[in-house]
Amino acid sequence: MTLPLHTIGYEGSSIEDFLATLSIAGIDLVIDVRDVPLSRKKGFSKNALRQQLAGYGIDYQHLKALGDPKEGRIAARERRFDDFRQIYGEHLRTDEAQNAVDAAVTMANAQRACLLCFERDHHECHRLAVAIEMAKRADFRLIHIGVKRGVAPIRGENAKHGDFAFVG
Template sequence: MVGQVTANTLFTIGYEGAVVDDFIATLLKVGVQTVIDIRDIPVSRRRGFSKSALSRHCVDQGLTYVHLRPLGDPKEGREAARAGRYEQFHTIFSTHLGTLSAQSALSEAIKIASDSISCLLCYERDHRFCHRNIVAGEMKRLGAFTLKHIGVPQGR
Protein backbone atom coordinates (compact mmCIF):
# COMPACT_ATOMS: atom_id res chain seq x y z
CA MET A 1 0.00 0.00 0.00
CA VAL A 2 3.01 2.29 0.38
CA GLY A 3 3.05 2.86 -3.40
CA GLN A 4 -0.40 4.47 -3.18
CA VAL A 5 0.77 7.06 -0.67
CA THR A 6 2.17 10.31 -1.99
CA ALA A 7 4.60 12.62 -0.23
CA ASN A 8 1.80 15.07 0.52
CA THR A 9 -0.45 12.50 2.22
CA LEU A 10 -1.27 13.26 5.85
CA PHE A 11 -2.90 10.54 7.92
CA THR A 12 -4.82 10.89 11.16
CA ILE A 13 -5.55 8.13 13.65
CA GLY A 14 -7.18 7.63 17.04
CA TYR A 15 -6.20 4.78 19.32
CA GLU A 16 -9.50 4.46 21.21
CA GLY A 17 -10.27 0.75 21.62
CA ALA A 18 -6.96 -0.34 20.06
CA VAL A 19 -4.00 -2.35 21.29
CA VAL A 20 -0.56 -0.95 20.59
CA ASP A 21 0.61 -3.80 18.32
CA ASP A 22 -2.42 -3.34 16.05
CA PHE A 23 -1.92 0.42 16.13
CA ILE A 24 1.71 0.15 15.00
CA ALA A 25 0.81 -2.48 12.37
CA THR A 26 -1.84 -0.14 10.94
CA LEU A 27 0.67 2.70 10.63
CA LEU A 28 3.26 0.48 8.98
CA LYS A 29 0.71 -0.99 6.58
CA VAL A 30 -0.13 2.42 5.12
CA GLY A 31 3.49 3.60 5.00
CA VAL A 32 3.60 6.10 7.87
CA GLN A 33 7.12 7.20 8.80
CA THR A 34 6.43 9.76 11.53
CA VAL A 35 3.82 9.81 14.31
CA ILE A 36 2.89 13.34 15.41
CA ASP A 37 1.25 13.07 18.82
CA ILE A 38 -1.01 16.08 19.34
CA ARG A 39 -2.40 15.20 22.75
CA ASP A 40 -2.25 17.94 25.37
CA ILE A 41 -1.59 15.33 28.04
CA PRO A 42 0.15 12.31 26.47
CA VAL A 43 -0.75 9.78 29.13
CA SER A 44 -3.19 6.95 28.70
CA ARG A 45 -4.85 4.24 30.72
CA ARG A 46 -4.56 2.17 27.58
CA ARG A 47 -1.40 0.06 27.81
CA GLY A 48 1.38 1.22 25.49
CA PHE A 49 -0.10 4.59 24.59
CA SER A 50 1.51 6.89 27.16
CA LYS A 51 4.21 9.06 25.62
CA SER A 52 7.34 7.16 26.69
CA ALA A 53 5.91 3.71 25.94
CA LEU A 54 4.44 4.77 22.61
CA SER A 55 7.68 6.47 21.63
CA ARG A 56 9.60 3.24 22.36
CA HIS A 57 7.11 1.16 20.34
CA CYS A 58 7.42 3.55 17.41
CA VAL A 59 11.21 3.68 17.47
CA ASP A 60 11.42 -0.12 17.80
CA GLN A 61 9.46 -0.39 14.53
CA GLY A 62 11.47 2.28 12.69
CA LEU A 63 8.95 5.09 13.12
CA THR A 64 9.80 8.58 14.29
CA TYR A 65 7.71 9.88 17.22
CA VAL A 66 7.18 13.59 17.85
CA HIS A 67 4.99 15.13 20.55
CA LEU A 68 3.62 18.61 19.79
CA ARG A 69 1.79 19.52 22.97
CA PRO A 70 0.77 23.01 21.81
CA LEU A 71 -1.52 21.33 19.26
CA GLY A 72 -3.35 19.49 22.04
CA ASP A 73 -6.94 20.27 22.92
CA PRO A 74 -7.09 22.32 26.15
CA LYS A 75 -9.05 20.93 29.09
CA GLU A 76 -12.11 23.09 28.39
CA GLY A 77 -12.28 21.81 24.83
CA ARG A 78 -11.97 18.18 25.94
CA GLU A 79 -14.74 18.70 28.49
CA ALA A 80 -17.04 20.29 25.90
CA ALA A 81 -16.41 17.45 23.44
CA ARG A 82 -17.02 14.77 26.10
CA ALA A 83 -20.31 16.46 26.96
CA GLY A 84 -21.35 16.48 23.30
CA ARG A 85 -21.13 20.27 23.01
CA TYR A 86 -19.29 20.11 19.68
CA GLU A 87 -19.92 23.69 18.61
CA GLN A 88 -18.41 24.92 21.88
CA PHE A 89 -15.54 22.43 21.52
CA HIS A 90 -14.84 23.67 18.00
CA THR A 91 -14.86 27.31 19.15
CA ILE A 92 -12.54 26.59 22.09
CA PHE A 93 -10.07 24.63 20.02
CA SER A 94 -10.12 27.03 17.07
CA THR A 95 -9.34 29.90 19.47
CA HIS A 96 -6.52 27.84 20.98
CA LEU A 97 -5.16 27.02 17.52
CA GLY A 98 -4.78 30.76 16.92
CA THR A 99 -2.31 31.16 19.80
CA LEU A 100 1.35 31.82 19.06
CA SER A 101 2.50 28.51 20.55
CA ALA A 102 -0.09 26.50 18.59
CA GLN A 103 0.75 28.34 15.36
CA SER A 104 4.44 27.62 15.88
CA ALA A 105 3.69 23.93 16.51
CA LEU A 106 1.41 23.89 13.45
CA SER A 107 4.28 25.19 11.31
CA GLU A 108 6.53 22.51 12.79
CA ALA A 109 3.93 19.81 12.03
CA ILE A 110 3.65 21.03 8.44
CA LYS A 111 7.44 20.90 8.05
CA ILE A 112 7.61 17.38 9.51
CA ALA A 113 4.75 16.15 7.33
CA SER A 114 6.34 17.74 4.27
CA ASP A 115 9.55 15.81 4.92
CA SER A 116 8.07 12.40 5.82
CA ILE A 117 4.77 10.55 5.55
CA SER A 118 3.15 11.51 8.83
CA CYS A 119 0.14 10.68 10.95
CA LEU A 120 -1.54 12.91 13.54
CA LEU A 121 -2.35 10.92 16.67
CA CYS A 122 -4.99 11.47 19.30
CA TYR A 123 -7.36 9.31 21.34
CA GLU A 124 -10.82 9.56 19.75
CA ARG A 125 -11.56 6.82 17.25
CA ASP A 126 -13.86 8.99 15.11
CA HIS A 127 -11.92 11.93 13.67
CA ARG A 128 -15.12 13.96 13.26
CA PHE A 129 -15.29 14.43 17.03
CA CYS A 130 -11.59 15.06 17.60
CA HIS A 131 -9.45 18.15 17.44
CA ARG A 132 -7.00 16.31 15.15
CA ASN A 133 -9.56 16.83 12.39
CA ILE A 134 -9.29 20.60 12.87
CA VAL A 135 -5.48 20.45 12.96
CA ALA A 136 -5.44 18.24 9.84
CA GLY A 137 -7.77 20.67 8.07
CA GLU A 138 -5.43 23.57 8.81
CA MET A 139 -2.43 21.54 7.68
CA LYS A 140 -4.26 20.69 4.46
CA ARG A 141 -5.11 24.34 3.88
CA LEU A 142 -1.61 25.63 4.59
CA GLY A 143 0.49 22.73 3.33
CA ALA A 144 -1.62 21.30 0.50
CA PHE A 145 -1.86 17.83 2.04
CA THR A 146 -4.26 15.07 1.05
CA LEU A 147 -5.97 13.79 4.22
CA LYS A 148 -6.59 10.14 5.02
CA HIS A 149 -8.29 9.24 8.28
CA ILE A 150 -7.42 5.69 9.25
CA GLY A 151 -8.62 3.40 12.01
CA VAL A 152 -7.17 0.63 14.11
CA PRO A 153 -8.94 -2.70 14.62
CA GLN A 154 -10.68 -2.82 18.00
CA GLY A 155 -8.59 -4.20 20.87
CA ARG A 156 -8.64 -7.72 22.13
Protein backbone atom coordinates in the same frame (compact mmCIF):
# COMPACT_ATOMS: atom_id res chain seq x y z
CA MET B 1 2.89 17.44 -5.48
CA THR B 2 0.13 16.38 -3.12
CA LEU B 3 1.38 14.55 -0.05
CA PRO B 4 -0.72 12.32 2.20
CA LEU B 5 -1.35 13.46 5.77
CA HIS B 6 -2.83 10.72 7.90
CA THR B 7 -4.70 10.97 11.18
CA ILE B 8 -5.48 8.18 13.63
CA GLY B 9 -7.15 7.68 17.00
CA TYR B 10 -6.33 4.72 19.23
CA GLU B 11 -9.66 4.53 21.09
CA GLY B 12 -10.72 0.90 21.54
CA SER B 13 -7.56 -0.56 20.03
CA SER B 14 -4.66 -2.62 21.28
CA ILE B 15 -1.12 -1.33 20.95
CA GLU B 16 -0.33 -4.29 18.66
CA ASP B 17 -3.15 -3.50 16.21
CA PHE B 18 -2.32 0.21 16.37
CA LEU B 19 1.34 -0.38 15.49
CA ALA B 20 0.45 -2.83 12.73
CA THR B 21 -1.99 -0.31 11.21
CA LEU B 22 0.68 2.39 11.12
CA SER B 23 3.16 -0.03 9.59
CA ILE B 24 0.67 -1.11 6.91
CA ALA B 25 0.01 2.55 6.06
CA GLY B 26 3.74 3.15 5.66
CA ILE B 27 3.88 5.84 8.35
CA ASP B 28 7.35 7.21 9.14
CA LEU B 29 6.39 9.78 11.79
CA VAL B 30 3.66 10.02 14.42
CA ILE B 31 2.87 13.58 15.49
CA ASP B 32 1.13 13.35 18.85
CA VAL B 33 -1.32 16.25 19.24
CA ARG B 34 -2.58 15.34 22.71
CA ASP B 35 -2.26 18.09 25.31
CA VAL B 36 -1.42 15.48 27.94
CA PRO B 37 0.25 12.47 26.29
CA LEU B 38 -0.73 10.04 29.03
CA SER B 39 -3.08 7.11 28.68
CA ARG B 40 -4.64 4.47 30.88
CA LYS B 41 -4.27 2.13 27.89
CA LYS B 42 -1.03 0.19 28.08
CA GLY B 43 1.56 1.36 25.57
CA PHE B 44 -0.04 4.68 24.61
CA SER B 45 1.65 7.06 27.06
CA LYS B 46 4.37 9.25 25.55
CA ASN B 47 7.57 7.41 26.50
CA ALA B 48 6.16 3.89 26.10
CA LEU B 49 4.63 4.86 22.76
CA ARG B 50 7.88 6.43 21.52
CA GLN B 51 9.71 3.20 22.41
CA GLN B 52 7.08 0.97 20.75
CA LEU B 53 7.09 3.09 17.57
CA ALA B 54 10.90 3.03 17.41
CA GLY B 55 10.72 -0.76 17.25
CA TYR B 56 8.78 -0.36 14.00
CA GLY B 57 11.12 2.30 12.60
CA ILE B 58 8.58 5.06 13.18
CA ASP B 59 9.64 8.41 14.63
CA TYR B 60 7.61 10.18 17.33
CA GLN B 61 7.10 13.87 18.00
CA HIS B 62 4.83 15.39 20.65
CA LEU B 63 3.48 18.87 19.89
CA LYS B 64 1.80 19.93 23.14
CA ALA B 65 0.84 23.32 21.70
CA LEU B 66 -1.58 21.53 19.34
CA GLY B 67 -3.34 19.73 22.19
CA ASP B 68 -6.94 20.43 23.09
CA PRO B 69 -7.19 22.56 26.27
CA LYS B 70 -8.92 20.98 29.26
CA GLU B 71 -12.14 22.97 28.69
CA GLY B 72 -12.31 21.66 25.14
CA ARG B 73 -11.75 18.07 26.26
CA ILE B 74 -14.55 18.42 28.81
CA ALA B 75 -16.91 19.86 26.19
CA ALA B 76 -16.10 17.02 23.78
CA ARG B 77 -16.55 14.37 26.49
CA GLU B 78 -19.96 15.89 27.28
CA ARG B 79 -20.72 15.79 23.53
CA ARG B 80 -21.06 19.59 23.37
CA PHE B 81 -19.30 19.65 20.01
CA ASP B 82 -20.16 23.26 19.11
CA ASP B 83 -18.50 24.42 22.36
CA PHE B 84 -15.61 22.04 21.77
CA ARG B 85 -14.98 23.41 18.26
CA GLN B 86 -15.20 27.01 19.46
CA ILE B 87 -12.78 26.40 22.35
CA TYR B 88 -10.29 24.58 20.16
CA GLY B 89 -10.65 27.10 17.34
CA GLU B 90 -9.68 29.90 19.73
CA HIS B 91 -6.73 27.86 20.98
CA LEU B 92 -5.58 27.10 17.44
CA ARG B 93 -5.36 30.84 16.70
CA THR B 94 -2.78 31.43 19.44
CA ASP B 95 0.79 32.20 18.39
CA GLU B 96 2.06 29.07 20.15
CA ALA B 97 -0.38 26.81 18.29
CA GLN B 98 0.29 28.54 14.95
CA ASN B 99 4.03 28.00 15.40
CA ALA B 100 3.37 24.34 16.19
CA VAL B 101 1.25 24.00 13.02
CA ASP B 102 4.18 25.40 11.02
CA ALA B 103 6.49 22.85 12.67
CA ALA B 104 4.05 20.02 11.93
CA VAL B 105 3.82 21.07 8.27
CA THR B 106 7.61 21.04 7.99
CA MET B 107 7.77 17.56 9.53
CA ALA B 108 4.95 16.20 7.36
CA ASN B 109 6.64 17.53 4.23
CA ALA B 110 9.78 15.56 5.13
CA GLN B 111 8.25 12.25 6.29
CA ARG B 112 5.01 10.32 5.77
CA ALA B 113 3.23 11.62 8.87
CA CYS B 114 0.21 10.71 10.95
CA LEU B 115 -1.47 12.95 13.53
CA LEU B 116 -2.35 11.01 16.69
CA CYS B 117 -5.01 11.53 19.32
CA PHE B 118 -7.37 9.32 21.31
CA GLU B 119 -10.78 9.56 19.62
CA ARG B 120 -11.42 6.93 16.97
CA ASP B 121 -13.80 9.22 15.03
CA HIS B 122 -11.85 12.15 13.61
CA HIS B 123 -15.06 14.23 13.44
CA GLU B 124 -15.13 14.21 17.25
CA CYS B 125 -11.46 15.08 17.65
CA HIS B 126 -9.41 18.25 17.39
CA ARG B 127 -6.87 16.49 15.15
CA LEU B 128 -9.27 17.15 12.26
CA ALA B 129 -8.92 20.92 12.85
CA VAL B 130 -5.13 20.54 13.00
CA ALA B 131 -5.10 18.53 9.76
CA ILE B 132 -7.29 21.09 7.99
CA GLU B 133 -5.06 23.94 9.20
CA MET B 134 -1.99 22.07 7.94
CA ALA B 135 -3.67 21.44 4.56
CA LYS B 136 -4.26 25.20 4.20
CA ARG B 137 -0.47 25.72 4.34
CA ALA B 138 0.74 22.82 2.21
CA ASP B 139 -0.58 20.51 -0.48
CA PHE B 140 -1.77 17.68 1.78
CA ARG B 141 -4.41 15.07 1.03
CA LEU B 142 -6.07 14.11 4.33
CA ILE B 143 -6.44 10.40 5.05
CA HIS B 144 -8.17 9.35 8.24
CA ILE B 145 -7.30 5.78 9.16
CA GLY B 146 -8.96 3.51 11.66
CA VAL B 147 -7.02 0.93 13.59
CA LYS B 148 -7.37 -2.43 11.87
CA ARG B 149 -7.94 -5.42 14.13
CA GLY B 150 -6.25 -8.77 13.74
CA VAL B 151 -3.32 -7.80 11.55
CA ALA B 152 0.36 -8.12 12.26
CA PRO B 153 3.29 -6.77 10.28
CA ILE B 154 5.54 -9.35 8.72
CA ARG B 155 8.99 -9.08 10.24
CA GLY B 156 12.27 -10.54 9.19
CA GLU B 157 15.04 -10.07 6.67
CA ASN B 158 12.82 -10.17 3.59
CA ALA B 159 9.94 -8.06 4.95
CA LYS B 160 9.31 -4.68 3.38
CA HIS B 161 7.79 -1.68 5.18
CA GLY B 162 4.02 -2.18 5.08
CA ASP B 163 4.02 -5.99 4.60
CA PHE B 164 1.35 -7.59 6.77
CA ALA B 165 -0.63 -10.72 7.41
CA PHE B 166 -4.01 -11.31 9.03
CA VAL B 167 -3.79 -13.22 12.28
CA GLY B 168 -6.28 -15.20 14.34
